Each structure stands twice: as C-alpha cells, then as structure tokens.
Amino acid sequence: MKKERTVSNHSADLKSGKDYSKYFIPPDLKEAKKRGKEEIQVVQFGDIEGELKTLGKGKTFLMRTYGCQANEHDSETIAGLLGSMGFTPTEEEREADVILFNTCAIREGAEDKVFGEIGRLKHLKKEKPELVLGVCGCMSQEEAVVNRILKSYPHVDLIFGTHNIHRLPVLMRDAFFNKEMVVEVWSKEGDVVENMPKVRQNGLRAWVNIMYGCDKFCTYCIVPYTRGKERSRRPEDVTAEVRDLARQGYKEIFLLGQNVNAYGKDFTDLEYGFGDLMDELRKIDVPRIRFTTSHPRDFDDHLIEVLAKKGNLVEHIHLPVQSGSTEVLKKMARKYTRERYLELVRKIKEAIPDVVLTTDIIVGFPGETEEQFQDTLSLVEEVGFDSAYTFIYSPRHGTPAADMEDNVSEQEKKDRLQRLMEVVNRLGREKNEALRDQVVEVLVEGESKNNPDVLSGRTRTNKLVNFRAPKDCIGKLIHVKINEPLTWTLNGEVVEKVEV
Numbered sequence: 001m002k003k004e005r006t007v008s009n010h011s012a013d014l015k016s017g018k019d020y021s022k023y024f025i026p027p028d029l030k031e032a033k034k035r036g037k038e039e040i041q042v043v044q045f046g047d048i049e050g051e052l053k054t055l056g057k058g059k060t061f062l063m064r065t066y067g068c069q070a071n072e073h074d075s076e077t078i079a080g081l082l083g084s085m086g087f088t089p090t091e092e093e094r095e096a097d098v099i100l101f102n103t104c105a106i107r108e109g110a111e112d113k114v115f116g117e118i119g120r121l122k123h124l125k126k127e128k129p130e131l132v133l134g135v136c137g138c139m140s141q142e143e144a145v146v147n148r149i150l151k152s153y154p155h156v157d158l159i160f161g162t163h164n165i166h167r168l169p170v171l172m173r174d175a176f177f178n179k180e181m182v183v184e185v186w187s188k189e190g191d192v193v194e195n196m197p198k199v200r201q202n203g204l205r206a207w208v209n210i211m212y213g214c215d216k217f218c219t220y221c222i223v224p225y226t227r228g229k230e231r232s233r234r235p236e237d238v239t240a241e242v243r244d245l246a247r248q249g250y251k252e253i254f255l256l257g258q259n260v261n262a263y264g265k266d267f268t269d270l271e272y273g274f275g276d277l278m279d280e281l282r283k284i285d286v287p288r289i290r291f292t293t294s295h296p297r298d299f300d301d302h303l304i305e306v307l308a309k310k311g312n313l314v315e316h317i318h319l320p321v322q323s324g325s326t327e328v329l330k331k332m333a334r335k336y337t338r339e340r341y342l343e344l345v346r347k348i349k350e351a352i353p354d355v356v357l358t359t360d361i362i363v364g365f366p367g368e369t370e371e372q373f374q375d376t377l378s379l380v381e382e383v384g385f386d387s388a389y390t391f392i393y394s395p396r397h398g399t400p401a402a403d404m405e406d407n408v409s410e411q412e413k414k415d416r417l418q419r420l421m422e423v424v425n426r427l428g429r430e431k432n433e434a435l436r437d438q439v440v441e442v443l444v445e446g447e448s449k450n451n452p453d454v455l456s457g458r459t460r461t462n463k464l465v466n467f468r469a470p471k472d473c474i475g476k477l478i479h480v481k482i483n484e485p486l487t488w489t490l491n492g493e494v495v496e497k498v499e500v
C-alpha cells in the first residue's frame with residue numbers, strides 16, 4: 001500500500017520559513033523526458049491557512065483556458081484554489097486583479113494565440129502595475145516558451161507548471177509581493193495530489209481525472225514532456241469522487257486521462273486496469289459515464305467486454321487513429337498497424353453494435369506521401385467514423401518528428417486536410433441521416449447558443465441535439481425524435497417529457 005502524507009502545505013511552508021519560490025525554477029526538457037522508477041506517492045492537499053486564506057479578499061481573477069479537457073479541468077482546480085484564498089471570478093479584463101492564461105502546447109497555432117493575448121495585455125499592465133499576469137499549463141513546461149516570455153514579455157509576473165498547481169497559493173503570494181518574475185516549473189512530475197478544491201463550471205457534467213501524464217512518446221507529441229509520466233489515481237479515490245458527484249446530482253461523469261487505457265499500469269501493489277475501473281464505476285447511480293482519450297494499443301478485450309454491459313457506460317468511443325498508413329504509424333511510434341486498428345474496431349463493433357466511433361487524424365506528417373494519405377482516407381471510409389478532429393502536423397520543438405525530413409509543402413498539407421474533411425463531413429452527414437425518425441435519449445444542457453427559444457443537449461453518443469421544449473426540461477434526460485439530421489447537429493422534437 002502506498003504511503004500517505006500531506007502535501008507540504010502552504011502555511012507550513014510559511015511557518016518553517018521555507019520559501020521554495022524564492023528559487024527561480026525554469027523548465028528543463030531533458031529532465032521532462034526522463035521516466036524515473038520511483039513509486040508515485042499519493043499526497044493529500046492540506047488546508048490553506050494563515051495569510052494565504054485572505055490574500056485574495058476583495059480581489060478578482062480572470063482565467064482564459066486553451067486546449068483540451070484536462071486543461072479545462074485544471075482551470076476548475078485553479079479556480080478552487082483561488083476561491084479558497086478569497087479571490088472571486090470576473091469576466092472583465094479591466095477589473096481583474098489577476099489574469100491567468102492556462103495554455104496549450106499541442107500545436108503552434110494554440111501557442112501563437114496565447115502570445116498574442118499576452119502581448120495585447122502589455123498596455124493594461126502599464127496602466128495598472130499591480131495587476132498580476134500569470135501563465136500556466138502546457139506552454140509553461142516548455143523551455144523555449146519560458147525563455148521567450150523572459151526575453152520579450154517581461155510584464156508577465158508569474159509562470160507555473162502543470163506539476164505545480166497545488167503550489168499556487170504560495171506562488172500567488174510571491175507574485176503579489178515580488179518585483180521579479182516568479183517562475184516555478186517542475187519538469188519532473190510531482191505526486192498525485194488529492195483533495196484540491198475545485199469550482200466546477202458545469203452543473204450537469206463533471207470531469208474526473210483518473211490518471212495524469214503519458215508515456216507513449218508518439219514522435220510528434222509534446223504531451224509526455226509537458227504532463228510527465230503516467231500516474232494513476234487510486235481506484236478508491238476515483239470511485240469516491242464519482243460517488244460524491246452522483247450524490248450532488250451530476251448527470252454525466254467525464255473521465256479524463258491522456259491515455260486512459262494505460263490506467264493502473266503504474267500500480268506496483270495492485271493488478272487493476274481501466275476495464276476493472278469501468279466495471280466498478282458502472283455500479284454507481286449516475287446516468288452517464290464517458291471517457292477520453294483512448295490509445296488503440298492498450299485497448300484490451302476486458303474493457304470491450306465491460307463497455308458492452310452498457311447501462312451508464314455510453315456507446316461512444318473516441319479512438320484516435322492519427323493515420324491509416326502503417327508506415328506513417330511506425331514513424332509516429334504509435335505501436336500499432338492499420339490492420340491492428342481495424343481489427344480492434346471490428347471487435348468493438350461486434351461487442352457494441354450501436355457504438356459511435358470518433359477519432360483524431362494528423363495529415364502532412366513529415367514525408368507523408370500521397371499514397372499514405374490515401375490510406376488514411378480509405379481507413380476513415382472503412383471504419384465509418386461519426387466525426388473526427390483533423391489537424392495539419394505542427395512541429396513541436398524537442399520532439400523526434402521535429403527533426404525528421406519533411407518534403408511535403410504547406411499547400412499540399414492544406415489540400416490534404418481539405419480533402420480529408422470532405423470525407424469526414426460526408427460520413428458524419430450519412431451517420432446522422434441514419435438517425436432520422438429515431439428516438440434518442442438527450443441530456444438537456446440549456447438554451448441553444450444561437451436561439452434562446454430552442455434547447456439543446458447531447459445524446460449518449462455525444463451528438464448535439466436542438467429541439468423546442470419547456471425550460472424546466474433543463475438538466476433532465478428526455479426522449480427526442482430526430483426529424484432534421486444535419487452534418488454536425490441534429491434537430492428534433494420532444495416525444496416524451498418524462499425523465500427517462
């Protein structure tokens with residue numbers, strides 16, 4: 001059994017006179033690449049006490065979040081920590097005492113956006129020098145990014161990494177009182193920190209981390225460097241959190257991990273995998289449980305067997321393929337072939353005939369030939385994805401693919417993306433068309449973004465449905481008949497107002 005201890009809590013830091021953040025700790029790519037053998041410790045977050053508890057009294061914070069659900073959920077934790085310090089949220093830039101950017105490093109475009117925003121705030125910082133401007137998330141884990149901020153964006157006050165979130169109270173204090181930029185980015189992953197406060201942004205759907213980090217090291221991907229090694233939360237901690245959320249009335253639990261199928265592989269005292277966890281969670285009284293994101297390599301038969309039991313385990317699997325060419329998959333170090341992926345899909349469909357499969361695809365990987373791209377198109381057709389996130393390959397500094405020779409022109413890459421999207425959209429339309437006149441279960445989320453007279457919600461397969469219904473349906477599960485399927489959404493009418 002793991003040793004339990006309490007995270008060196010912030011008031012203890014103060015009492016002992018220890019002040020880690022006096023040290024300037026920038027990220028270190030070499031360190032981030034390492035995968036140590038040390039056992040992961042579960043650490044309990046201690047209460048925020050003393051001066052830190054009131055530091056934010058009368059002050060406001062604004063947070064901008066970029067990237068994936070893991071980041072969105074980290075922002076909920078950051079909001080929880082700031083809330084525990086007395087800060088209140090605001091959406092008004094000019095009012096905010098703290099502005100934080102929780103950033104994404106997955107592609108260059110995501111990074112450019114953040115640099116643009118930080119640059120734009122230079123004026124505000126000049127007008128209001130007491131404003132604390134902070135950068136966290138995946139970009140802060142990159143050496144090149146931190147160097148660029150130090151050199152060209154000196155108006156930033158605070159940079160902290162993805163492994164330093166629990167240190168925010170102390171770091172925020174230092175950012176308020178220090179003249180120098182406070183930088184604390186641990187490159188070696190920390191422990192699994194439990195019980196941090198959270199302010200969830202959605203009252204119906206709750207994100208729950210089941211594991212952190214990734215050890216797959218796909219050659220194009222920066223995530224294993226920015227999020228550290230795979231660390232699973234203990235099953236009892238995950239189930240306790242899900243049970244608690246169910247009691248609070250959440251209708252949908254969204255399990256998160258960079259590679260959920262590797263869940264439990266890091267346990268040294270326990271033979272327990274993702275299939276076992278799902279089998280346990282399906283017994284909890286909550287209408288829907290979904291997860292993201294899966295790696296095909298670790299997707300085992302036991303998991304398929306458990307998912308086929310359905311109940312609250314929804315029939316939607318996001319299964320990133322990245323490419324349909326075995327040669328490209330090899331260069332990406334995905335550790336499966338086209339044939340193995342298709343075999344996995346066959347097994348899943350056999351066990352769960354109404355499963356909806358979605359995917360991620362990268363086009364224009366270094367050296368990708370037209371023929372290899374055609375393999376991707378044919379795989380997409382063969383699987384029949386309901387939708388796909390499609391990307392042009394973006395070189396990430398420090399990853400192996402960034403040093404591979406690339407003879408595919410930008411224009412060609414754009415052209416391939418366009419052709420891929422046409423196929424993906426056509427398939428999506430066809431899949432949705434098959435739902436015409438079908439009755440689907442919808443979890444009603446609220447008013448539609450475009451029309452307040454219309455409500456919208458999601459099916460078990462995560463498709464967006466718009467329909468007219470009384471507002472008291474919000475938060476409920478209802479039955480909707482689809483009468484107008486579109487490419488990305490479905491329009492329908494309520495056939496039953498009763499909760500299912």
Ligand code: 5AD
Pocket residue numbers: 106107220221222320322360361362391392393394395396
């Ligand atoms: N360039 C383009 N797309 C990428 N992804 C990850 N790294 C890169 C990159 N360097 C995509 C993958 C992954 C999704 C989250 O982002 O498709 O599944």
Ligand code: SF4
Pocket residue numbers: 214215216217218221222223224258259295
């Ligand atoms: Fe990146 Fe591959 Fe890990 Fe996914 S599995 S986070 S693509 S390295």
